Amino acid sequence: MAVLSEPIQEPRVLENHIDGYWEPSEGPLRDVVNPAKLTVIGQVPLSTEAELDRAVQAAQAAFDDWRRTPPLARARCLLRLRDLMETHFEELSRIQTQEHGKTIDESRGETRRGIEMVEVAAGIPSLMMGTNLEDVAAGIDEFLIRQPLGVFGIIGPYNFPFMVPLWFAPFAVATGNCVVIKPSSEDPFSQVRVAELAEEAGIPPGVWNVVHGGREVVGAMLDHPDIVGICFVGSTPVAKGVVYPRCGATGKRVIAQGGAKNFALVMPDADLPHTIAACMTSFFGNAGQRCLANSNLVVVGEGLSEQELDERYQAIAEAFVAAARGITMGYGLDEAVQMGPLRDPGKKQGVVRHIEGALEQGATLLLDGREFNLLGDLPPDAFLGPTVLGDVTPDMAVAQQEVFGPVASLMRARSMDEAIAMIHANPFGNAASIFTNNGLWARKFRYEVRCGNIGINIGIAAPMAFFPFSGMKDSFLGVLHGQGEDVIRFFTESKIVIERWF
Amino acid sequence: MDAEQRSPGGAPLTASAVMRFLAELEQASAEWYRALAAAFPEKSALLQRCASLCARNGVQVQRTYQETITDALETNFAFEGLDLRPYGELPGAVPGTLGEAQRAAVALEERAAACYEDVAGRSARLLATIPRVLQRAAEARRRNASSLALLQ
Numbered sequence: 295m296a297v298l299s300e301p302i303q304e305p306r307v308l309e310n311h312i313d314g315y316w317e318p319s320e321g322p323l324r325d326v327v328n329p330a331k332l333t334v335i336g337q338v339p340l341s342t343e344a345e346l347d348r349a350v351q352a353a354q355a356a357f358d359d360w361r362r363t364p365p366l367a368r369a370r371c372l373l374r375l376r377d378l379m380e381t382h383f384e385e386l387s388r389i390q391t392q393e394h395g396k397t398i399d400e401s402r403g404e405t406r407r408g409i410e411m412v413e414v415a416a417g418i419p420s421l422m423m424g425t426n427l428e429d430v431a432a433g434i435d436e437f438l439i440r441q442p443l444g445v446f447g448i449i450g451p452y453n454f455p456f457m458v459p460l461w462f463a464p465f466a467v468a469t470g471n472c473v474v475i476k477p478s479s480e481d482p483f484s485q486v487r488v489a490e491l492a493e494e495a496g497i498p499p500g501v502w503n504v505v506h507g508g509r510e511v512v513g514a515m516l517d518h519p520d521i522v523g524i525c526f527v528g529s530t531p532v533a534k535g536v537v538y539p540r541c542g543a544t545g546k547r548v549i550a551q552g553g554a555k556n557f558a559l560v561m562p563d564a565d566l567p568h569t570i571a572a573c574m575t576s577f578f579g580n581a582g583q584r585c586l587a588n589s590n591l592v593v594v595g596e597g598l599s600e601q602e603l604d605e606r607y608q609a610i611a612e613a614f615v616a617a618a619r620g621i622t623m624g625y626g627l628d629e630a631v632q633m634g635p636l637r638d639p640g641k642k643q644g645v646v647r648h649i650e651g652a653l654e655q656g657a658t659l660l661l662d663g664r665e666f667n668l669l670g671d672l673p674p675d676a677f678l679g680p681t682v683l684g685d686v687t688p689d690m691a692v693a694q695q696e697v698f699g700p701v702a703s704l705m706r707a708r709s710m711d712e713a714i715a716m717i718h719a720n721p722f723g724n725a726a727s728i729f730t731n732n733g734l735w736a737r738k739f740r741y742e743v744r745c746g747n748i749g750i751n752i753g754i755a756a757p758m759a760f761f762p763f764s765g766m767k768d769s770f771l772g773v774l775h776g777q778g779e780d781v782i783r784f785f786t787e788s789k790i791v792i793e794r795w796f
Numbered sequence: 797m798d799a800e801q802r803s804p805g806g807a808p809l810t811a812s813a814v815m816r817f818l819a820e821l822e823q824a825s826a827e828w829y830r831a832l833a834a835a836f837p838e839k840s841a842l843l844q845r846c847a848s849l850c851a852r853n854g855v856q857v858q859r860t861y862q863e864t865i866t867d868a869l870e871t872n873f874a875f876e877g878l879d880l881r882p883y884g885e886l887p888g889a890v891p892g893t894l895g896e897a898q899r900a901a902v903a904l905e906e907r908a909a910a911c912y913e914d915v916a917g918r919s920a921r922l923l924a925t926i927p928r929v930l931q932r933a934a935e936a937r938r939r940n941a942s943s944l945a946l947l948q
Contacts, residue, residue: 296816383862399812402862403869410866575869629813756866 297670298398298627301388307337308482308506310345311489313352314499319345319506324479329395329635329676330625338482341507343514346474349503350520353445353472356500361442361470363498365419368468372416374495375464379409379488386487390456391626393481395634395676396580398626401456407759408460408488411777414759415464421782422469434794440786442470443547444522447515449537450485451527452478452637453583453698459485461763461776462525462549467501469785474503474521476511480637516540523547523784525776527585530696530722530768538771547784550771551585551763553696554724557717558588558753559710559739560610561730562598568751569729570613573702576727576753578621578680581636582645582700585769586725586747586754590686590693592705592713596735600708607706611684614702615661618680624669631669635676636699642678645699649681652692652703658684663700688716696722710735717743723766725755746770809875811868814915815861817880818933821908822854824886828904832897835890839947846901846940853933860929868926875918883911898947905941909934 307323309316319339326336360368379386383405390401415421426437446466450459459475466473477485485504492502505511515521516537523546526537530552541548558576560569576588593610595603624631636642646664653659663679678699686693686703693703693716707713717726727749728739736750746764749755757763762775774784829847833840861868885907887900912934916927 296813397810397812399810399865400869402812403866406862406866579869629810629816632810754869 296629297625298388298629300392300627301385302335302392302483305334305336308339308486310339310341310349310506311486311493311502311504312345312349313356313503314493317345321345321507324508326393326480326482327638328392329638330672332673332675335392336483338479338506340479341505341511343510346505346507346511346514347518349474349505350445350518352500353474353503354520356498357442357444357470357472360467360472360498360501363470365422365468365470368470369416369418371495371497372412372418372464372468375492375497376409376412376416378491378495379405379412382487382491383409386456386484388627389483389487390481391634393483394452394455395637396626397631397634398629400580400634401626404454404457407756408457410759411457411460412464414777415468418465418468418782421779422786424788430792434792437791437793439789439791440469440782441789442785443787445472445474445520446523446525446785447518447521448473448475449512449515449524449526449528450475450477452480453580453585455481456484456488458527460488461527462781463502465777465781466525466785467497469782471785472501472503474505474515476505476507476515479506479508482506512536516546517544519544521546523549525549527551527776529553533771534768547774548772549774549776549781549784551765551776552769552771553698553722554585554587554765554769555590555694555696555720555722556586556588556725556727556745557590557592557713557720558727558729558749559592559594559707559713561594561710561728561732561735562596562602562606563731564729564751565731566610566613570610570617572727572729572751572753573614574617574621577702578618578633578700579754581634581678583637583641583698584754586756588725588727588753589697589701590703590705590716592707592716594707594710594713596708596710603706603708607704611660611682611704614704615682618661618682618702621680622669623666623677623679625672628669633680633700636678637676639675641699642676645678645697645701648692648695648697648699649683649701652683652686652690655690655692657686657690657692657703660684660704688719694720710738714739714742717745721768724769725749727751727753727755746775809878809880811861811865811875814875814878814880815858817884818857818912818915818930819854821883821886821911822850822857825904825908826850826854828887828890829901831890832901836894836897839894842943842946846944849936849940853936857929857933860926864925875915878915878918880911883907883914894947898944901944901947902941905937905944909937909941912937 533552663681666679762780833843916930
C-alpha cells in the first residue's frame, strides 16, 4: 500500500501575513510537530500584541476600499480562491495530515468542506441582499440594507486546521469585512497556505491577515477596540469563561463554539450493520477529535423486556467491538491507515486518564485502545487505539465530560424518554443521533432533543455550508451561528432606511 | 500497478487506496491503447477512442471521489471484503497481431468492468453518488469491449 509524499519537506519558520506581506515575528518560536512521526516540521511564532495590533490596523485601513468593492468583484476573488484550492486540493490535504495526523481520506474530506464554504460565500450578491417594502405608510418606503462592520478576529482550533477558519473567513470577506486569523499554533501550516492562495486570488492587502500565536494574541484580539467581532472554536471552558464574557465586556459580536458530548441512541428496530458502520466513523473518525463525534452510545430498550434489552445490548457491544478492533492505525499518509494519532502525546495522556477514571468508576473494558499495533515503524507516543467501555452509567465522568479521543461509552436506557433525559442532563448540546426505522421515534427525537445538530440514521450530523452550524447549551455561546444565513447576518449590520419624498 | 490491493489483516481498503487503484488502472489502460494505436495505424481511430474513454473515466472517478469524500466519510464509506488483486493485471507489451491485440483488449475491458462493478457493489450500501459513477465507468468499459469487436 502506498505512502503518499509529504508536501512539507524542510522545516521552516512561519511568518505572519500582515497587509499583504509575510513578516517574521519578534515573538518566541514553538515547534510544530508531526504527531505520527514526532518530527519537527516547522516553527511557529508566538506573536506579540504589537504585531497583532499592526494586523488589525492594516485590516482597518483596508476596510473602506474593500467594503466599497462591488459584491460581484468580491465574489470573483472568492471564485479564484476556490479554483486555486481545487488546483492545490491534494497539497492542502496532505499538509493537514502532516501537521495534524488525520488520515488522507479525512484530510481530503476537510479540504472539500473548506472549499464548499468558499463556494457558498461566493454567492454573496444574492446572500447579502436586503429587503424593502413600499408604502409602509402612504408614500413612505422602508428598506433593510446589510452593511459590513469592519475587522473580525477568527481563532481556529487544532482539530480541523484547514476547515474551521473557513467556516467564517470567506463569509466575512464576501460581506465586505476584513479578517485577522489566528490559526492553532499546533497546526498552523494549513492557514498559511490558504492565505498564500487568498493573496494569489487577488484579495487585496490587509483584507485577509494571519497572525500566529497563543493566549497572548487571543487576549489581545478579545480586547482590541478595533476588532468588532470574534469567531472562536475551541473548548467550552475558554468559550464560556474567556471569549464570551470578554467579547461582552468589549461590545463585540461573538460566535463561540465550545465542546461537546454527543449521544447516539440505538433503537430496538435499528439496522445493526448500518448503525455500526456509521458509528465507526462517528466515534473514531479524526481519532475522536471532532465536536460532532458521538461518544456515548445508548442502547434503548423501548418496548423490550429487561432480558431482551440485555440481549440487544450484548449483540450491539459485540458488533461494535468487532468493528472497532479491525481499524488499522498508523501514519495518515499511508493509504492503508484508517485512523491516525491524537494531535500530541499530552492529549493522548489526557484521554488515557479518562479511560482509567471510567474503569475506577465501574465501567468495563470491552476493547483496550492502550494496547495497539501500528502499521509502520512509528513512535507510539501520540497513538491510542479505539477504546470501548461497557456498562457506562450517566453519573460517570466519562459519560458526562468531553473526552476528545477514540473512546466509546456503551450505555443502556429502558425507554426513549430515559435516553433523552440523559442527553438533557448533560451540559453540552452540540449534536445527537438516533438510529431507527420508526418515523414516530425519529420525529420525537428531532422535536424534543435540545441539541443543535440532529442526525437521524446519520452518525456525524455535520451541517453543509449553506446551513448554520448549530449548537446549544455549553456547546455554543452567542446568538447567530457560523455558516449559512446566520453567518451573513453575523457579519453585517441591518440598517433600516425609511424614505419619503415631497 | 502499485498497491498491494488489499489491506493488512483484511481490514476494508480505504477510499484513497481504491480510488488511486482505479486512477492508475485507467491511466495504464489509456497508455496501452495509445501504444496499440501507434502499432496498428489502420485501427488508430478506434484505439484512440478507447484511450480517451479510459482517460475520461479516470478523471470522472477521481473528480467524484474528491467531491463526495465528505459524504463518504460521514456515512462510513468502506469497501468491506474488497480484494483488488484479481483486477491488477495489465496487458504487457503490444501484441504482434491485431487478433492478439483484440483478445488482450477485450480481456482488459472485461476485467476493468468487473472491477468497477465489484467496487460499486461494495460501496452501494451507504452512499449513492460514488457507486453510480463507478457503474457508469463499468458500462463505458463494457461498451469499449463491444466496440473492440471491430478491431478485426
